[in-house]
């Protein structure tokens with residue numbers, strides 16, 4: 001489902017963020033991406049979402065060869081993924097319901113489908129009673145659950161999250177991670193960049209460690225890579 005073949009990414013500043021990454025992530029996997037600050041983790045995710053493009057090598061996502069992807073095809077690629085941000089990126093002037101509904105409206109869903117789907121996804125993330133609330137009236141953990149609902153609402157085949165628990169307290173972080181595990185159990189591929197060693201240890205999933213632009217370990221072992229934070 002996701003494959004990197006000899007991927008190099010150099011930014012215009014000359015910095016080489018990825019220096020030849022080869023990795024394969026199958027449909028249905030749950031993967032943590034770890035590594036020190038500046039290692040290249042966000043760059044790795046941005047190449048998957050096509051926010052950035054590789055300088056050489058090939059990135060393949062959901063059968064799209066990204067080096068050959070035309071601009072007008074990008075929306076189709078993005079529809080296969082739900083993206084979760086560290087800073088939530090909710091629209092403050094919209095209710096919880098409308099924040100999530102907005103993601104369906106932009107892809108042209110019918111009012112009928114929206115009315116049916118939103119209560120379901122808000123139920124999944126445990127926010128059925130908050131649909132009329134505004135983001136400012138919610139805790140950080142609740143805001144991120146709205147972010148998750150929004151990512152899920154169009155039924156993506158994968159969820160991509162860059163430090164989704166970076167702005168919330170540890171208990172809430174654990175909850176968010178459990179939700180992501182549940183989403184994965186239902187068949188969605190989940191890729192999470194995190195700095196939180198405790199969460200990585202607690203969840204015991206595949207861990208890909210990036211160091212200085214290279215994948216230096218890839219393990220499903222209980223002995224999670226001894227990465228430095």
Ligand SMILES: Nc1ncnc2c1ncn2[C@@H]1O[C@H](COP(=O)(O)OP(=O)(O)OP(=O)(O)O)[C@@H](O)[C@H]1O
Pocket residue numbers: 011012013015016017035036037038039040041042043044
């Ligand atoms: N848009 C950009 N332009 C120039 N250099 C960039 C850009 N984005 C990232 N970099 C550089 O590329 C390298 C990798 O950055 P990246 O954001 O992928 O790291 P990261 O592992 O996500 O770090 P962090 O844990 O701090 O988020 C760093 O040296 C960074 O300064």
Ligand SMILES: [Mg+2]
Pocket residue numbers: 041042043162
């Ligand atoms: Mg980053």
